[in-house]
Amino acid sequence: MGFPLDVPLHVKYIQSLGENKDDLVYHMTAHLRMNAVYWGLTALCVMKNKDALDREEMIDFVMSCYDEETGGFAPHPDHDPHLLPTLSAIQILTMQDALDRVNIPRVVKFILSLQQESGVFAGDQWGEIDTRFLYCAVNALSLLGHLHELDVEKTVGYITRCRNFDGGFGNREGAESHAAQVFVCVAALAILDRLEEVDQDTLAWWLSERQLPSGGLNGRPEKLEDVCYSFWVLSAMSILNKIPWINADKLTAFILSAQDPDHGGIADRPGDQPDVFHTLFGVAGLSLLGYPGLDDLDPVYCMPASLIEAKGLRKGWSALPRKISV
Amino acid sequence: MHGVKRVRYSREALAAQKERELAKLKEFQGLTAEVLDRKKRKDHGRESFDLTTRLLHVNPEFYTIWNYRRLILLDGVFPTSTPTQTNEILSDDLSLTTTLLKQHPKVYWIWNHRQWCLRQVPDGPTDTDPNGWRQSYWNKELFVVEKMLEVDPRNFHAWNYRRHVLDNMPVKRTELSELAYTKRKIEANFSNFSAWHQRSKVLTSLWSAGKLDKPKSIEEELDLVKNAMYTDPGDQSVWIYHRWLISLGDSKNVVDREILSIDELLDEQPDSKWCMESLVFYKRLLLRKYSESLTDEERWKLGSDCEGLLAKLQRVDPDRKQRYIDLSGHSV
Numbered sequence: 001m002g003f004p005l006d007v008p009l010h011v012k013y014i015q016s017l018g019e020n021k022d023d024l025v026y027h028m029t030a031h032l033r034m035n036a037v038y039w040g041l042t043a044l045c046v047m048k049n050k051d052a053l054d055r056e057e058m059i060d061f062v063m064s065c066y067d068e069e070t071g072g073f074a075p076h077p078d079h080d081p082h083l084l085p086t087l088s089a090i091q092i093l094t095m096q097d098a099l100d101r102v103n104i105p106r107v108v109k110f111i112l113s114l115q116q117e118s119g120v121f122a123g124d125q126w127g128e129i130d131t132r133f134l135y136c137a138v139n140a141l142s143l144l145g146h147l148h149e150l151d152v153e154k155t156v157g158y159i160t161r162c163r164n165f166d167g168g169f170g171n172r173e174g175a176e177s178h179a180a181q182v183f184v185c186v187a188a189l190a191i192l193d194r195l196e197e198v199d200q201d202t203l204a205w206w207l208s209e210r211q212l213p214s215g216g217l218n219g220r221p222e223k224l225e226d227v228c229y230s231f232w233v234l235s236a237m238s239i240l241n242k243i244p245w246i247n248a249d250k251l252t253a254f255i256l257s258a259q260d261p262d263h264g265g266i267a268d269r270p271g272d273q274p275d276v277f278h279t280l281f282g283v284a285g286l287s288l289l290g291y292p293g294l295d296d297l298d299p300v301y302c303m304p305a306s307l308i309e310a311k312g313l314r315k316g317w318s319a320l321p322r323k324i325s326v
Numbered sequence: 327m328h329g330v331k332r333v334r335y336s337r338e339a340l341a342a343q344k345e346r347e348l349a350k351l352k353e354f355q356g357l358t359a360e361v362l363d364r365k366k367r368k369d370h371g372r373e374s375f376d377l378t379t380r381l382l383h384v385n386p387e388f389y390t391i392w393n394y395r396r397l398i399l400l401d402g403v404f405p406t407s408t409p410t411q412t413n414e415i416l417s418d419d420l421s422l423t424t425t426l427l428k429q430h431p432k433v434y435w436i437w438n439h440r441q442w443c444l445r446q447v448p449d450g451p452t453d454t455d456p457n458g459w460r461q462s463y464w465n466k467e468l469f470v471v472e473k474m475l476e477v478d479p480r481n482f483h484a485w486n487y488r489r490h491v492l493d494n495m496p497v498k499r500t501e502l503s504e505l506a507y508t509k510r511k512i513e514a515n516f517s518n519f520s521a522w523h524q525r526s527k528v529l530t531s532l533w534s535a536g537k538l539d540k541p542k543s544i545e546e547e548l549d550l551v552k553n554a555m556y557t558d559p560g561d562q563s564v565w566i567y568h569r570w571l572i573s574l575g576d577s578k579n580v581v582d583r584e585i586l587s588i589d590e591l592l593d594e595q596p597d598s599k600w601c602m603e604s605l606v607f608y609k610r611l612l613l614r615k616y617s618e619s620l621t622d623e624e625r626w627k628l629g630s631d632c633e634g635l636l637a638k639l640q641r642v643d644p645d646r647k648q649r650y651i652d653l654s655g656h657s658v
Contacts, residue, residue: 022344022348024347024351024354027354027358029387031388074390078362079389080389124393126393126396126438126442128434128438164523165523165566165567165570166523166570171482174486175482175486176519176520176524177523178482205649206566208646209646213645220480220520221519221566222480222517222518222519222561222562226328244652245648245652246645247644247645247646247647267332268328269329271331272330272331272332273330273331273332
């Protein structure tokens with residue numbers, strides 16, 4: 001099946017990302033920096049190389065993005081706070097066992113202040129709504145141990161109103177089903193112990209039909225495959241205990257074929273430029289598929305499974321058994 | 327980095343590219359530092375506003391700059407402007423987002439800013455016509471979003487925006503005209519699942535408002551779907567929609583008739599996965615829902631048909647083999 005997963009090369013690739021200071025793309029993507037650190041760190045954890053990035057430096061960066069005024073995190077110093085980087089910050093600090101650096105009640109207050117009357121969350125004070133932001137809120141509140149402060153009925157009510165005729169979920173009421181939005185809605189329902197709101201037969205069918213003859217997965221019917229759906233689709237399938245409903249070997253081969261064999265990293269599809277986003281979601285997919293030598297990833301939180309289990313937050317998902325060799 | 331090809335450059339080409347990039351990078355960094363510094367100082371003047379325009383042209387994903395731009399407008403510009411001036415500024419900002427959306431149709435922040443602008447339109451042009459400006463903007467929005475959907479009929483940002491416009495325009499369009507729009511999109515391309523989705527929403531709303539007779543309109547939909555099925559039996563959009571229509575109805579006759587019609591199609595396309603997959607679902611639906619009106623022999627026949635189809639599906643669609651095995655072991 002072509003190249004195996006080149007762990008040392010991908011570790012080197014992730015380490016090199018912070019060194020591209022004269023690279024235009026690096027600066028043009030500053031608004032995603034916090035997310036990128038989370039993507040890199042989680043990928044390293046799955047590849048059992050958590051220490052490849054300096055812990056203190058990382059924690060200092062995260063804290064330099066904290067916004068005293070609102071209690072939220074920005075993606076980069078001097079940028080505005082938002083729920084997306086706030087979840088990434090909480091995930092990073094949890095993985096680095098550094099939540100003691102945070103004023104937890106302030107962050108909780110920031111998150112809860114963004115819930116709307118309808119039950120969905122806005123990303124920030126400017127009011128854009130999306131089920132992604134709802135997931136960010138639920139995940140972060142759970143990691144911070146403050147889920148009891150959330151109005152669960154209101155939150156679940158919004159998710160169920162996003163459910164469509166195909167069993168999937170969209171990014172807001174009325175919106176078309178999309179695999180990434182399916183992940184956020186199903187994972188949020190899993191955290192809230194409300195999976196009975198999912199039409200599991202229809203959704204698992206729709207999810208299994210995301211696999212294309214190339215082995216890769218798409219995010220909606222009649223669209224192209226992309227490595228990132230390896231996680232969006234597989235995470236939802238593993239929460240529904242249905243990963244065996246697709247061809248795992250072909251998906252594994254597809255993800256591996258999107259590696260950059262020269263400089264490391266994984267791309268959206270074979271032959272394209274790699275980036276840290278697809279590197280995480282490729283490696284995450286491989287972990288759920290039981291690829292040998294990787295650590296287990298929790299598909300609900302998209303964080304190391306052992307850590308989530310130690311916090312007593314593990315839900316009833318199942319991945320494929322870890323293989324001994326390729 | 328979606329869809330950017332990996333290329334191997336020579337050392338010289340790489341160095342030349344780096345050189346060109348360096349100039350751009352210096353400009354971008356200089357501009358960023360300047361704008362963020364003004365933002366920190368809460369400078370809400372015209373010059374800062376113009377700098378955000380420049381920066382957003384270079385990087386429309388820099389959402390902090392969109393936020394700063396709105397702060398400038400709210401705090402530094404609108405309070406000292408007449409309604410006519412405010413309206414002109416918003417008109418310019420809408421044009422800015424149109425230009426940027428043409429280049430970056432999937433950037434959330436541009437769509438957000440457009441919505442924000444529309445919410446800010448003041449009363450006018452006159453006291454007797456306070457909704458005049460608003461109305462003329464909203465009327466243009468449907469046209470704009472239809473243009474976007476012509477370029478990419480699956481752009482979910484554009485579809486979301488379309489629903490936002492339909493919900494918020496001061497003089498509403500009828501849902502029947504939206505139903506006609508989805509039909510046009512579907513007939514242009516049966517694989518446009520986004521249009522099928524929108525159709526499912528519009529129909530549901532029309533049924534619950536009593537504006538369409540549900541059984542009659544389901545029949546019309548089944549006709550439309552049949553057409554699409556025969557055009558391309560391998561297109562899953564149609565089959566997903568068909569399953570939804572059947573699951574809504576409560577007539578055994580309709581299910582029987584659809585099974586017959588799919589059987590005919592299967593005769594023409596003996597390896598059609600979607601025909602077989604759907605037959606299994608509808609036959610099991612009969613067993614589940616109408617068991618009492620079936621004879622023992624009919625029940626046995628339906629069960630054995632399903633087993634046969636599931637066995638064949640394992641061969642024609644081996645990637646999803648385990649699903650067919652699970653379904654076949656599973657009682658209805």
